[in-house]
Amino acid sequence: MTTLSKANTTAQWYANRYPGGTMSRLDKFLLHSTETRSWPGYGGGASAPTATYHPLRREIRQHFPNEMSARALRDPSGTAVRENRDNVFQLEIIAYSDFNLAKRVGGLWIGDLTASHFADIAQMILELGKHGVPPTSSVKWKEGQKTYVSGVRLSGPAYDAYKGILAHMHASGNDHWDTGGLYCSKLKKALEQGLPDTGEDDEVSAQEVWGYTNKSFGEEDAFARLRRAEASAGAAYEKAEKANRQLESVAAGLSALSFALKNNNLITTEEQEAINAELSGQGKPGLSR
Numbered sequence: 001m002t003t004l005s006k007a008n009t010t011a012q013w014y015a016n017r018y019p020g021g022t023m024s025r026l027d028k029f030l031l032h033s034t035e036t037r038s039w040p041g042y043g044g045g046a047s048a049p050t051a052t053y054h055p056l057r058r059e060i061r062q063h064f065p066n067e068m069s070a071r072a073l074r075d076p077s078g079t080a081v082r083e084n085r086d087n088v089f090q091l092e093i094i095a096y097s098d099f100n101l102a103k104r105v106g107g108l109w110i111g112d113l114t115a116s117h118f119a120d121i122a123q124m125i126l127e128l129g130k131h132g133v134p135p136t137s138s139v140k141w142k143e144g145q146k147t148y149v150s151g152v153r154l155s156g157p158a159y160d161a162y163k164g165i166l167a168h169m170h171a172s173g174n175d176h177w178d179t180g181g182l183y184c185s186k187l188k189k190a191l192e193q194g195l196p197d198t199g200e201d202d203e204v205s206a207q208e209v210w211g212y213t214n215k216s217f218g219e220e221d222a223f224a225r226l227r228r229a230e231a232s233a234g235a236a237y238e239k240a241e242k243a244n245r246q247l248e249s250v251a252a253g254l255s256a257l258s259f260a261l262k263n264n265n266l267i268t269t270e271e272q273e274a275i276n277a278e279l280s281g282q283g284k285p286g287l288s289r
């Protein structure tokens with residue numbers, strides 16, 4: 001039997017008083033809201049989920065092992081399955097699905113859960129992946145809805161066959177409508193981002209930042225590659241400048257020659273001026289960095 005790595009397993013542990021059935025794998029991660037402002041007593045464990053998450057404290061209390069069935073759903077005989085025992089991990093979130101009640105008592109409305117809260121919940125789901133829980137959801141959600149939710153509940157066989165994330169409002173044989181307006185899209189986003197940053201691996205390579213991959217350079221560091229590219233460009237610029245200076249020098253030589261020719265009456269003044277006009281237009285390629 002296992003528990004979530006970040007859960008407190010002593011404060012409200014009910015596995016000894018209310019031992020449930022053993023589940024060899026987990027198909028579902030089912031969310032509830034407690035409709036309370038703090039840790040519920042769960043009748044001493046009689047109606048406890050697998051674990052409870054306190055968003056405002058960002059704490060988790062686990063009540064049963066991951067592989068043991070919990071007790072926060074109804075298990076009516078009218079449906080095909082025993083909902084609590086159907087390979088489901090149940091998480092109660094200390095929040096209110098009922099928006100007006102939350103405002104009246106100064107509690108946290110479920111629609112106000114933040115990215116940090118979803119990152120915490122996502123981490124639990126990803127951790128349970130090794131038991132079989134897929135980090136996906138294909139049931140209907142009513143994101144942002146502040147009152148009673150209907151039209152999303154699964155039939156007994158559909159609940160039994162379902163694999164992924166769902167809520168009490170989806171469970172067959174039940175009438176509660178939590179988690180109401182919870183933003184499952186934000187939970188999905190947190191799941192896509194994977195495990196939250198632990199702060200242990202803050203050094204990122206240039207390759208990670210720029211996605212630089214080039215087979216001909218293998219695993220070469222992208223910064224080094226960029227430095228070399230800049231050095232090559234610098235060298236090319238210097239060569240061009242040198243060529244420019246040589247051109248200017250040649251032009252100066254030709255100009256001097258034209259004066260000598262004119263002075264020796266080998267060319268006319270007009271011809272000498274034409275040569276210099278021509279030269280003044282050269283030797284300035286206009287190279288700019």
Ligand SMILES: [Zn+2]
Pocket residue numbers: 031032033072168176178
């Ligand atoms: Zn519930």
